[in-house]
């Protein structure tokens with residue numbers, strides 16, 4: 001157990017609260033070495049690839065990283081913006097907007113963001129929040145649907161990090177919000193606005209990131225949560241069962257993943273004579289490689305080459321005000337019992353308590 005980096009002797013004071021938005025992460029640049037570093041960290045996570053370590057080490061380092069890094073880097077280059085990777089840009093903006101929104105609603109909370117893989121690294125941000133005196137932290141993963149491969153992996157890092165800390169902050173975890181009214185409403189509004197401007201498709205494809213089918217058989221609720229999101233969204237949009245289809249994208253490796261797969265479905269729809277399809281990716285709250293390259297670019301070609309006439313990609317929620325409202329509502333519901341609207345009198349009393357506890361600690365000869 002190492003000494004806490006910044007001991008905060010604040011017993012009796014009202015704890016400072018932080019909200020930490022955590023997303024997957026993305027390479028630092030669209031180059032083969034940067035993508036390799038990112039993939040190495042990501043794909044070595046046993047939550048992501050559940051193959052015995054010795055075998056996987058050889059496949060990952062001997063085949064996947066040498067072959068995939070350069071190819072993936074080219075794809076990243078095709079979606080890179082002047083501010084960096086779209087996933088990074090949107091996550092930063094969402095955290096900033098959430099901070100402003102919660103502030104306007106009178107909450108005195110820190111809002112930060114971190115990435116599960118790459119930068120800003122989750123352990124560094126947790127250290128910083130603790131050093132800033134946050135003794136209550138709400139972990140808010142940017143994944144509406146829970147999966148062991150994503151959400152649980154974020155929680156692993158948080159638990160592992162604090163297992164080495166003496167004075168552990170109070171923690172709350174948002175497990176999922178796949179059926180949260182405000183999230184579904186934000187999706188509905190975004191799609192409805194798109195259709196008001198561009199007309200409606202013959203079929204709406206709701207494409208979610210895939211996971212190995214084996215994880216569903218072993219009890220991962222992800223598949224069912226995706227379907228629940230889709231059902232609720234379809235009901236809000238008044239779609240009949242024939243108006244939409246749920247698919248899973250981004251298959252990795254040779255094993256079977258959740259079906260139906262997005263790319264073959266787009267080809268089938270094109271061949272069947274569907275004139276126009278729109279694709280929305282409700283499981284991604286920020287546009288990223290998987291939506292901008294795999295769907296909006298590759299998916300479009302797949303549909304058009306199969307005979308389809310019009311392909312529309314409906315962007316992710318990104319900085320949509322209805323989505324920021326949803327994030328704030330989800331946050332507020334998880335903050336119940338953690339006072340964040342402090343009157344000046346409460347703040348003054350809290351500061352006085354903190355000063356006394358610091359004096360006490362000094363008297364005991366505690367480290368500063």
Ligand SMILES: C=CC1=C(C)c2cc3[nH]c(cc4nc(cc5[nH]c(cc1n2)c(C)c5CCC(=O)O)C(CCC(=O)O)=C4C)c(C)c3C=C
Pocket residue numbers: 024025026027039043048049068072085087143147149150209210211212222250252283284287288289290
């Ligand atoms: C190898 C297995 C993978 C599993 C399982 C997996 C699950 C999963 N991923 C997301 C969200 C995102 N994944 C992204 C990229 C990405 N995903 C995998 C592999 C698995 N994902 C790889 C190898 C990559 C990197 C890109 C590539 O080389 O193809 C992204 C985009 C990141 C970006 O930088 O833009 C997101 C977001 C979810 C939600 C999920 C399970 C539910």
Ligand SMILES: [Fe+2]
Pocket residue numbers: 209250
């Ligand atoms: Fe992924």
Ligand SMILES: [Fe+2]
Pocket residue numbers: 223224225227
């Ligand atoms: Fe299911």
